[in-house]
Each structure stands twice: as structure tokens, then as C-alpha cells.
Amino acid sequence: MDSALFVHRLHFAFTATFHYLFPQLTMGLALLIVVLKTIGLRRSDPVYHEAARFWGRIFGINFVLGVVTGIPMEFQFGTNWSHFSRFAGGVIGQTLAMEGMFAFFLESAFLGLFLYGEKRLSPRAHWLSAVAVFVGSWLSGYFIIATDAFMQHPVGYFTARDGSLQLASFWDFVLNPWAGWQYAHNMSGAAITGAFIVTSVGAFYLLSGKWTAHARIYVKVGVIAGCVFSVLQIFPTGDGQGKMVADLQPVTLAAMEGLFQGQSGAPLVIVGQPNEQQGKIDNPIEVPKMLSMLTYKRWNANVRGLDAFPKQDWPGNIPLLYYSYHIMVGLGTFFVAVMVVALFLLWRGTLFNARWMLWILMLAAPFPYIANTAGWMTAELGRQPWLVYGLMRTEAGYSTLVSAGNGMFTLLGFMGIYMVLGILGLFLIRREIENGPVAGNESVSNRHPATEAK
Amino acid sequence: MASLWFWIVAVMITTYVVLDGFDLGAGAIYLIAAKTNDERRRVLRAIGPVWDGNEVWLLAAGGTLYFAFPQLYASSFSGFYLPLTIVLWLLILRGIGIEFRAHIENPVWQNFFDVVFSVSSILLAVFFGAALGNVVRGVPLDSSGYFFEPLWTNFKLSPQTGILDWYTVLTGVIALVTLTAHGSYYVALKTDGDLGRRARGFALLCWPLQFFLTCISMVATYFIRPEIMANYGKYPVGILVPIVVAASLAVMLWANPKGKEKLAFVASSLYITAMLVGAAFALYPVVLPARDHQYNLTIYNTAAGSHGLSVGLVWWTFAAVLAVAYFVFVYRKFRGKVQLGEGHY
Numbered sequence: 097m098d099s100a101l102f103v104h105r106l107h108f109a110f111t112a113t114f115h116y117l118f119p120q121l122t123m124g125l126a127l128l129i130v131v132l133k134t135i136g137l138r139r140s141d142p143v144y145h146e147a148a149r150f151w152g153r154i155f156g157i158n159f160v161l162g163v164v165t166g167i168p169m170e171f172q173f174g175t176n177w178s179h180f181s182r183f184a185g186g187v188i189g190q191t192l193a194m195e196g197m198f199a200f201f202l203e204s205a206f207l208g209l210f211l212y213g214e215k216r217l218s219p220r221a222h223w224l225s226a227v228a229v230f231v232g233s234w235l236s237g238y239f240i241i242a243t244d245a246f247m248q249h250p251v252g253y254f255t256a257r258d259g260s261l262q263l264a265s266f267w268d269f270v271l272n273p274w275a276g277w278q279y280a281h282n283m284s285g286a287a288i289t290g291a292f293i294v295t296s297v298g299a300f301y302l303l304s305g306k307w308t309a310h311a312r313i314y315v316k317v318g319v320i321a322g323c324v325f326s327v328l329q330i331f332p333t334g335d336g337q338g339k340m341v342a343d344l345q346p347v348t349l350a351a352m353e354g355l356f357q358g359q360s361g362a363p364l365v366i367v368g369q370p371n372e373q374q375g376k377i378d379n380p381i382e383v384p385k386m387l388s389m390l391t392y393k394r395w396n397a398n399v400r401g402l403d404a405f406p407k408q409d410w411p412g413n414i415p416l417l418y419y420s421y422h423i424m425v426g427l428g429t430f431f432v433a434v435m436v437v438a439l440f441l442l443w444r445g446t447l448f449n450a451r452w453m454l455w456i457l458m459l460a461a462p463f464p465y466i467a468n469t470a471g472w473m474t475a476e477l478g479r480q481p482w483l484v485y486g487l488m489r490t491e492a493g494y495s496t497l498v499s500a501g502n503g504m505f506t507l508l509g510f511m512g513i514y515m516v517l518g519i520l521g522l523f524l525i526r527r528e529i530e531n532g533p534v535a536g537n538e539s540v541s542n543r544h545p546a547t548e549a550k
Numbered sequence: 551m552a553s554l555w556f557w558i559v560a561v562m563i564t565t566y567v568v569l570d571g572f573d574l575g576a577g578a579i580y581l582i583a584a585k586t587n588d589e590r591r592r593v594l595r596a597i598g599p600v601w602d603g604n605e606v607w608l609l610a611a612g613g614t615l616y617f618a619f620p621q622l623y624a625s626s627f628s629g630f631y632l633p634l635t636i637v638l639w640l641l642i643l644r645g646i647g648i649e650f651r652a653h654i655e656n657p658v659w660q661n662f663f664d665v666v667f668s669v670s671s672i673l674l675a676v677f678f679g680a681a682l683g684n685v686v687r688g689v690p691l692d693s694s695g696y697f698f699e700p701l702w703t704n705f706k707l708s709p710q711t712g713i714l715d716w717y718t719v720l721t722g723v724i725a726l727v728t729l730t731a732h733g734s735y736y737v738a739l740k741t742d743g744d745l746g747r748r749a750r751g752f753a754l755l756c757w758p759l760q761f762f763l764t765c766i767s768m769v770a771t772y773f774i775r776p777e778i779m780a781n782y783g784k785y786p787v788g789i790l791v792p793i794v795v796a797a798s799l800a801v802m803l804w805a806n807p808k809g810k811e812k813l814a815f816v817a818s819s820l821y822i823t824a825m826l827v828g829a830a831f832a833l834y835p836v837v838l839p840a841r842d843h844q845y846n847l848t849i850y851n852t853a854a855g856s857h858g859l860s861v862g863l864v865w866w867t868f869a870a871v872l873a874v875a876y877f878v879f880v881y882r883k884f885r886g887k888v889q890l891g892e893g894h895y
Contacts, residue, residue: 186620
């Protein structure tokens with residue numbers, strides 16, 4: 097691989113992966129904060145308002161990190177991928193500009209009000225500012241997904257005389273069918289991250305015997321949301337996304353599943369290592385005929401393998417794509433299992449005393465991050481070798497005048513700064529968790545930790 | 551249609567500079583004007599609820615530029631690769647400087663983020679000024695429509711220019727002085743006591759420098775780019791630019807000592823607007839001049855397709871009305887002098 101191409105790809109992959117650790121929690125928490133505020137408003141229960149404020153503080157730290165790591169994403173379209181921007185900017189410029197104009201203004205204006213303006217606003221107006229932040233962050237998600245969807249499955253464009261892509265139909269482009277499933281799947285993934293984090297902190301408090309009134313709310317809200325979205329993640333969103341890949345990127349599906357040879361009644365590989373040299377899966381554990389069933393709803397349907405496609409159109413890194421996909425699916429299954437059991441215990445009223453389950457819920461916090469990252473890696477590695485599917489190859493898109501040396505310089509700089517950001521973020525969020533949900537003079541309830549702990 | 555988008559983008563960038571300019575300027579005077587922890591918290595409270603929204607104007611302007619002139623975005627962002635990346639790093643450092651300081655009540659922690667915030671604000675002001683200088687001076691574009699500039703070469707106006715040469719360093723310094731004054735007026739407007747007085751003093755100090763540098767920059771710009779006057783001859787309305795510049799400088803000089811902070815701040819905003827609009831006016835229809843004029847990037851050879859631009863006008867107008875409504879709402883909620891004791895920072 098050309099070394100400048102490699103540096104530019106790593107540059108975007110690294111900054112995007114790191115960035116997305118924050119928005120997934122932002123979007124997930126925004127939803128749960130609206131839920132907490134709504135319950136608080138309807139029941140006039142101050143504990144729910146305190147809970148919303150506590151998660152608002154963590155949201156604030158997380159949001160700052162999302163903003164400062166997000167700005168480089170927009171810039172990199174021009175700095176590192178200028179040929180791509182020149183080629184596709186006439187179309188995807190629409191959604192990127194709309195994200196700024198519709199989502200960021202809304203989100204940033206009302207976040208300030210939500211975090212710092214509670215005393216200046218009526219309860220209803222404060223609730224509304226939480227809703228505005230939620231709408232802004234979820235809109236932002238849509239515009240980015242619609243941009244990515246165009247790269248996965250270009251629609252609504254025409255090729256202009258100078259070879260660049262231009263917008264032909266706004267609605268075809270914005271309502272790309274690919275974007276529909278991908279958005280639902282992605283947002284459900286973000287909600288899972290939010291739900292697991294809220295549950296995890298609640299479980300930690302319950303296990304430590306601190307702030308138990310708050311902790312019960314976190315675990316309850318988190319487990320219900322976690323269960324709903326873990327199930328939605330698999331069906332219908334994951335299923336819909338998978339069918340779309342099978343339909344529109346069959347070579348990607350073959351690579352994801354590690355299906356080297358096409359066959360009727362294709363098995364589903366659960367575990368195993370793809371061996372590209374010999375074109376097979378090593379040490380496979382398979383469910384016979386399952387892949388055919390899942391993809392085409394027929395046990396004996398023919399699924400095309402990698403051998404049905406010219407090698408130059410295969411995704412460049414098949415093992416990484418295969419592992420990303422399998423890690424995502426494996427963790428997704430694990431989430432459903434954990435959350436269904438937790439919900440059952442919650443329904444029976446024994447969850448808050450089931451310490452083994454609280455341990456699992458507490459320790460599960462990192463896994464949604466891994467699953468979401470793996471999911472995005474599946475989408476983006478699966479799109480290779482294309483930058484815009486079928487229209488522009490990845491090697492044609494980067495900034496040729498930015499040398500590998502200059503790219504490496506800024507990549508190392510970002511790595512250093514992001515390492516500091518990551519450490520600071522973890523440190524500050526840990527501190528908020530340690531300080532607890534009723535911080536300083538903002539207490540409105542009488543539940544003091546010292547009395548509550550006894 | 552492309553002309554309309556040229557002015558929309560120019561106005562958005564100007565709005566960004568006027569808005570984020572005051573919090574950058576507040577950062578520039580922060581370490582000296584605000585001495586005690588209380589004073590520093592008051593400065594941060596004055597900009598805290600709005601800085602992020604102000605910065606969104608940069609993102610929105612960038613997004614709109616990308617949408618309307620994708621070829622310009624591609625060429626300029628890859629050509630200005632190094633300075634833009636450094637700007638990104640500074641924006642990151644500045645954001646966490648503002649936001650993370652208040653989380654821990656410890657003088658060592660707070661001093662560290664104070665310095666991070668202030669130094670990154672100063673450097674950002676200089677870099678933004680130098681960026682504008684690069685656009686006015688022209689860059690080494692060739693027939694491919696691309697270029698790459700190193701950070702500096704020999705500081706002269708050689709054919710292979712660097713980001714920094716004597717002219718762009720000059721525009722960087724002008725930007726720093728202008729935004730320092732702008733931020734000082736804002737801090738004076740939003741705070742009282744010793745802090746407000748020191749901020750006014752800073753603005754007073756900046757004024758002669760600002761006046762002097764404005765004159766030099768006009769001469770220098772004419773010297774390196776005589777054709778800059780062409781549009782002023784063609785469209786007489788351009789005469790408004792020097793008039794507004796001169797008038798706003800005069801108002802600043804008069805209003806500041808009299809304690810009319812609001813008027814001084816408005817005048818400073820007008821000054822910035824006039825300088826930027828003047829630059830855009832002089833460049834039009836060129837968007838990125840080449841050192842060799844035949845390779846100039848103009849609105850005609852960089853704009854997106856006309857259907858896309860027309861569609862964009864519909865949603866852009868709608869979104870802009872909404873955005874202005876939010877801003878008015880938020881600024882009204884946080885208006886008045888800042889008090890300590892409520893909320894964050």
C-alpha cells in the first residue's frame with residue numbers, strides 16, 4: 097500500500113474512532129436525560145431532577161470532548177481527503193452543511209441553557225432545553241449517517257462534465273434507503289451505550305451501598321432502556337441492515353461472514369479464523385444452513401461467496417472486517433442476554449439485591465463502546481476498496497500534495513493530544529461519579545449520602 | 551447563484567469572527583486583566599455559556615463553504631494542511647481550558663488550564679489573521695487547482711510562499727490586536743470593579759496600535775496586490791468600507807473612556823465586519839487568488855452544481871432563521887453583568 101495513502105487512512109480512522117467514543121454516549125444520554133426530566137416533571141419528584149442534573153454534568157464533560165474531537169472530522173474532508181471532497185462535495189456538502197446549520201446550532205445553544213440556566217428557566221422551559229439538546233444530537237447523527245450512506249450506496253446524484261458528482265435529487269439523497277436502516281441501527285447502538293453506562297454507575301452505587309435511592313433509578317431506567325434497545329439492535333435494525341448489505345454489497349457480506357466459496361445452504365460461522373491463503377475458515381464452529389436462512393429466509397438459498405467476485409473488488413482487509421463483524425454480533429447477543437435477565441429480576445423485584453447481576457451490569461460498561469466501534473469498522477472496512485461505492489476507489493481520494501511525512505506529523509500530534517484528552521475525560525468523569533449525584537449546594541432533596549448510606 | 555453563496559459564506563465567516571473574536575480576545579487578556587481566581591471565574595462565566603455556540607459558527611461556515619464551493623474547500627484545506635491542523639489542536643486545547651478548569655478547586659490545576667486557555671486564544675487570533683493574509687496575498691496554485699504551503703520558507707514574498715511571511719505575520723498581529731480590543735470591550739461590558747477597569751485599560755492601550763496597524767495594512771495590501779482596488783473603482787458602494795472602518799475606530803476612541811462599553815463593543819464589531827467584508831469585496835469574484843493569476847480559484851470554477859445550490863438556499867434560509875432565534879434567546883437569558891455563585895465556572 098502506498099505509504100501516504102496508508103497514513104491518511106489511519107489518520108481518519110484514528111480520529112474518527114476516538115471521536116465516536118463521545119457522541120455515542122452523548123446521544124444515548126441525551127435520550128435518557130429527557131426520560132429522567134419527563135418523569136421528574138410529571139411526578140414532581142426532585143430525585144429525578146437530581147438524577148437529570150447528575151447525568152447532565154457527565155454529559156457536559158463528554159459533550160466537550162465530542163465537540164473538540166469532532167471539529168477535526170469536518171476539516172479532514174478537506175485537509176486529508178481533498179480529491180474525494182472535490183469529487184463528492186457537490187452532493188455530501190448538503191448534509192455536512194445541514195448538520196452545522198440545523199443540529200449544531202440547536203444543540204450548542206440549548207446545552208448552555210440546560211447545564212447553566214436551570215435557575216433562570218421555568219421547569220417546563222428547562223425540560224424543553226433538554227429535549228432540544230436531544231433533538232439536536234440525534235439530528236446531527238442523521239446528517240452524518242446520510243453522508244456515510246451516500247458513500248455506501250450513492251443515490252440522487254449525477255456526474256457533471258468535469259467528472260465531479262452533483263446533486264440531482266435532494267430527497268433521493270437525503271432519504272437514501274441505506275440511511276434509514278443504518279440510522280436506526282446506529283442510534284439504537286448509541287442508546288445501548290447510554291443505558292449500559294447509566295446502569296453501570298447505578299450498579300456501582302448499589303454494590304458500594306451509597307446513594308441507593310438514586311442508584312435504583314439509574315438501574316431501573318438503564319435496564320428498561322437497555323433491554324428495549326438491545327432487542328431493537330438485532331431485530332429489526334441489524335437484520336434490516338444485513339439484508340441491505342446482502343442486496344447492495346454482496347461481496348462485503350461474503351467477506352464479513354468469511355464465506356470464501358459460494359454455496360446453497362451456506363452455514364453461519366460463529367467462531368473461526370479466516371485463512372485467506374487457503375480460502376477457508378480455520379477451526380470453525382458453524383450453524384449449518386443458517387446464513388442462507390438469515391439472508392434469504394430459505395434454508396437452501398444460494399449465498400454468493402468471495403469467489404463470485406473479482407479479487408480487486410474484495411474489501412482490502414478481510415480478517416479485520418470479519419473479526420469486527422463477529423465481535424459486534426457476539427457482543428450484541430451478549431447485551432440481549434444480560435438485559436433480559438436483568439429485566440426479569442427487576443420485574444420480580446429482586447434485582448437490587450442480586451449482587452452477582454449487579455456485578456455483571458457494572459463490569460459490562462465498556463462493551464457497548466467496543467461493539468459500536470466494531471460496528472463502524474464493519475461498515476467502513478466493508479465499503480473498501482471503494483470510497484464512494486462503485487464510483488471512486490479509496491486510493492483516488494486522498495490529498496496527494498500532503499506528503500506521508502506531513503500526514504504522520506499531524507497523526508502523531510493528534511494521538512498525543514487525544515491521549516491527554518482521554519485521560520482527562522476519564523479522570524473527570526470518575527470524579528463526578530465519586531462525588532455522587534447530589535453535588536455541593538445543588539442539593540434539592542433531603543437524601544444526604546451520610547444518612548442514606550446507613 | 552454562486553455570487554449569493556459567496557456573500558452568505560463571507561457573512562457567516564464574519565459572524566464567526568465577531569462572535570468567537572470576543573471570547574478569543576477575552577482569552578488574550580485573561581492572564582493579565584483577571585488576576586484573582588474570582589476575576590478569572592467571572593471572565594469565564596461571561597463567555598462560558600456562549601463560546602461553544604460561537605464556535606459552531608466556524609463549523610457551520612465551514613460546512614456551508616464545503617457545500618457551496620467544494621473545490622475551494624478541497625484546495626485550500628489541503629494546501630493549508632499544517633496551519634489548519636495546528637488551529638485544530640489549539641481549538642481543542644482552548645475548549646478544554648475553558649471547560650475543565652472549573653472541575654477541580656485546586657490552584658495548580660486551575661493555573662494550568664488558565665495558561666492553556668490564554669495561550670491558545672492568543673495563538674488562534676494570530677493564526678486566523680495569518681490565514682486571512684494568505685488568502686489576500688495569494689497562494690502557489692498551479693494548473694491542477696491544488697497547492698501545498700509549508701509553514702514558512704524565507705519570510706519573503708517568494709514564488710513558493712510559506713504560510714508565514716512578513717505580510718501574513720503583519721495580518722496575524724493586526725488580528726491579535728483587534729481581537730484583544732474586541733475581547734476587552736466585551737469583558738468591560740460584562741463585568742465591573744477592578745476587572746472591568748483593567749479591561750477598559752487594555753482596550754485603551756490597543757487603540758493606537760489598532761489605528762496604526764490598520765493604516766499600515768492598507769498600504770501593505772495595496773503594495774503586494776494593487777489589483778485589490780479594482781472592485782472599489784467598479785462598484786462605488788465599496789467606499790462604505792473605509793468610511794465604516796474610520797468611523798468605528800473613532801467611536802471606539804470616544805466611547806471607551808466615557809464608560810459606554812456597549813457602544814464601544816458595537817463599534818469594534820462593526821470595525822471587524824468592515825475589515826472582513828472589505829477584504830471579501832476586494833477579492834470577489836476570486837475566492838483564492840493564485841500567485842500566478844491564471845490559476846485563480848473563483849466562484850465560477852469552484853462552485854457546486856446549480857441545482858444543489860438552489861436547493862440549499864431553501865433549507866439554509868430556514869436554518870439560519872432558527873439559528874438566529876436561538877442565539878437571541880440564549881443571549882437574552884444570560885444578559886447583564888455576570889455574578890458568581892450560580893452554576894458552573
